[in-house]
Structure formats: structure tokens, C-alpha cells
Amino acid sequence: MSDLVDIARMIRLYLKYLVDEPDLARWDQQIGDLVRAAHAGEDVDGRLRAVFARDPEVQAWVADTLSHPDLLPRDIADQLTTRSESPDGDRLGARLQIYTCPVSQCVKWPRLYPSEVVPRCPDHHEVLVEVFPR
Ligand SMILES: [Zn+2]
Secondary structure, three states: OOHHHHHHHHHOOOHHHHOOHHHHHHHHHHHHHHHHHHHOOOOOHHHHHHHHOOOHHHHHHHHHHHHOOOOOOHHHHHHHHHHHHOOOHHHHOOOOEEEEOOOOOOOEEEEOOOOOOOOEOOOOOOEOEEEEOO
16 A cells, blocks of 8 residues: 555545535545545555645645654644653553554544544444554
8 A cells, every 4th residue: 555545544534624614525535435446456646646736734734644754644743752752651641543444444543542532434434443553
């Protein structure tokens, strides 16, 4: 799986923070379709780049995430950094967990805090399952 496809799997659950409501469903559907095509073996990087380029906020989010060595969104990466620099790092109980859809890995969702409610896959409506760490 290419880095861009990995990011496409992740951005679906962040779109609500990045694009406005009237366009949200269309964005989610287009990105979801491209992820499915990638899983079927197509090279979709060029098409994903074209979709991401339509919105400056989305494009910036993708660029930030691509630049992280573990492909983590900046908000997650920043919180992990803050935690590891804190002498009492485990105070907040933060621990990186990665979740995905149990049906076909349509989405990828990083979770830092046990208090965060695990979302459902937008396609299959199943609660995501933990894949990392295990
Ligand atoms: Zn799914």
C-alpha cells in the first residue's frame, strides 16, 4: 500500500474537521472509492493527489502527515511528542493505538486516549478494531 493510500484511509475520519458539511459526503465517497480501487490493485496515487489538491486545508493536512516518519497526523504526533518530553509522561494515560475496519481495512484511525470513543467504519458501520500495538 502506498503512503498516499494509507493517508487516504486515515483522512476519511478527519474530513469532518477539514471540509464543510455540504461537500463532506462527496469527499468521503470519492476517497473511499479510491481506497477500494487501491485495495483491488489499482495505482490511485495520481487520482488521490488530484482530489487532495482541491482544498488547501486538506492538502496541508496530507503534506503534514506525509512528512511524519510514521505517517501520523500532526495533532497526534504533537501530543505524542509532548508526552514523551514530559517527565511524568504517563500521567495522561496516552498510548498510541491504531484501529482499522474489521471488514476490509477501509479506514485507519490513530487513538491516543482510552477515553476516545472508537468510531465505526463509514462503509460497513462496524466498530473499528485495534491492529497496533498487538
Ligand atoms: Zn469498512
